[in-house]
Amino acid sequence: xxxxxxxxxxxxxxxxVYNILLIxxxxxxxxxxxxxxxxxxxxxxxxxxxxxxxxSTLSWLLWNYVLAPLGIGEFLYIPAFIFVIAGFVQxxxxxxxxxxxxxxxAMGIYLPLITTNCAVLAAATxxxxxGFLKLNIAYNYSLVEAWVxxxxxxxxxxVALILFAAIRERIDIxxxxxxxxxxxxxxxxxxxxxLAFTGFAGLLGL
Amino acid sequence: MNGSLSxxxxxxxxENALLRLMxxxxxxxxxxxxxxNGLFMGVAATFVLVMSNIxxxxxxxxxxxxxxxxxxxxxxxxxxxxxxxVLKANFPAVYERLGVWxxxxxxNCIILGRAEAFAYKRGIVASAMDGIGMGIGYTxxxxxxxxxxxxxxxxKIVLFDQVVINLGPRFLPPVFLVTFPGxxxxxxxxxxxxxxxTNKVGS
Numbered sequence: 001x002x003x004x005x006x007x008x009x010x011x012x013x014x015x016x017v018y019n020i021l022l023i024x025x026x027x028x029x030x031x032x033x034x035x036x037x038x039x040x041x042x043x044x045x046x047x048x049x050x051x052x053x054x055x056s057t058l059s060w061l062l063w064n065y066v067l068a069p070l071g072i073g074e075f076l077y078i079p080a081f082i083f084v085i086a087g088f089v090q091x092x093x094x095x096x097x098x099x100x101x102x103x104x105x106a107m108g109i110y111l112p113l114i115t116t117n118c119a120v121l122a123a124a125t126x127x128x129x130x131g132f133l134k135l136n137i138a139y140n141y142s143l144v145e146a147w148v149x150x151x152x153x154x155x156x157x158x159v160a161l162i163l164f165a166a167i168r169e170r171i172d173i174x175x176x177x178x179x180x181x182x183x184x185x186x187x188x189x190x191x192x193x194x195l196a197f198t199g200f201a202g203l204l205g206l
Numbered sequence: 207m208n209g210s211l212s213x214x215x216x217x218x219x220x221e222n223a224l225l226r227l228m229x230x231x232x233x234x235x236x237x238x239x240x241x242x243n244g245l246f247m248g249v250a251a252t253f254v255l256v257m258s259n260i261x262x263x264x265x266x267x268x269x270x271x272x273x274x275x276x277x278x279x280x281x282x283x284x285x286x287x288x289x290x291x292v293l294k295a296n297f298p299a300v301y302e303r304l305g306v307w308x309x310x311x312x313x314n315c316i317i318l319g320r321a322e323a324f325a326y327k328r329g330i331v332a333s334a335m336d337g338i339g340m341g342i343g344y345t346x347x348x349x350x351x352x353x354x355x356x357x358x359x360x361x362k363i364v365l366f367d368q369v370v371i372n373l374g375p376r377f378l379p380p381v382f383l384v385t386f387p388g389x390x391x392x393x394x395x396x397x398x399x400x401x402x403x404t405n406k407v408g409s
Contacts, residue, residue, distance in 0.1 A: 025232050025236040028231040029232065032228055076287075077309075078309050079280055082280075082282075082313070083283070086276040090272075094272075116318050118313045118314075121312065125306075132306060179401045179402045180394075186394070187397065192387070194390055
């Protein structure tokens with residue numbers, strides 16, 4: 001299999017077939033928590049793409065050059081990765097606050113939330129320790145493949161989140177039965193979205 | 207003592223993390239395919255919740271405000287590693303089924319949320335009670351979800367390799383319920399039922 005084909009498979013797999021929100025069920029808190037407004041969803045998506053790319057790179061380097069050679073990865077990977085993510089997000093927040101106040105205003109409030117966004121930890125662990133998420137595309141990721149995969153996951157997250165936010169804005173003005181108002185109808189909507197995404201299963205043999 | 211009890215009850219019902227605060231959903235929806243999964247996941251999360259609440263409450267005076275979140279996460283992840291390794295060694299079959307959700311307890315919003323909102327501000331005993339209450343609240347919802355989904359989705363309940371309830375061959379189970387979209391649907395219906403019930407009581 002050619003290099004480009006592998007990239008393509010990893011990417012499509014990450015965006016559609018194993019969509020992190022609707023198929024893998026990861027990062028649902030933010031999915032329901034912030035999807036009631038379009039602006040927030042877009043801001044959060046941008047922040048997630050950025051943080052994920054950096055934290056996955058750091059985790060990949062940490063695993064391949066420190067944890068795996070020393071043979072301590074198996075029982076240290078959880079604290080190590082979460083510390084990288086939390087530490088990076090914290091540094092990042094302080095840095096942006098000091099250097100780019102406008103950017104901080106736009107993105108700042110999402111940064112602390114991202115630490116507990118399961119998608120970041122899940123993607124970081126998957127690229128460092130392939131097979132973690134039990135995907136059919138579990139390769140031994142090279143650094144470039146790790147970037148492709150992470151970008152795909154983040155994009156899949158953004159697509160699902162923004163679509164869902166758009167639907168929720170419509171639901172707000174629609175007549176909904178009283179006991180279903182608010183969260184129940186949101187869950188039923190996401191059930192239908194998830195059902196639609198299961199249709200991608202088997203795409204390109206993934 | 208009265209205070210501790212109300213803290214405990216708060217977590218089980220009034221501020222139930224899953225049904226009221228809508229946090230910690232990922233693991234709850236993904237794991238609740240079977241009652242047994244719900245039980246193990248609930249116990250694992252409760253253990254982490256209680257222990258990390260105690261430690262964070264104990265060190266709250268020496269924790270610098272600016273870097274408190276990384277510190278919380280290191281505490282939490284140590285306990286998650288304990289759970290991860292214990293389950294792997296003693297219950298390999300369960301570990302296989304719960305899969306990624308055990309390591310992902312680290313980023314379970316309930317645990318960090320309670321550390322931030324409760325344990326960082328209150329005493330050790332109150333924090334421990336809060337952890338127990340929140341843990342029980344999480345576990346019972348998981349088990350109810352698991353009960354409905356397993357019973358209706360597969361037609362029987364299997365606990366520790368023994369068939370406890372069997373609806374018999376004439377019941378054709380809607381497999382949809384044990385798939386991912388089914389989880390969303392079930393959870394939405396669960397909140398709906400709860401809303402109808404609480405509204406009636408209120409009026």
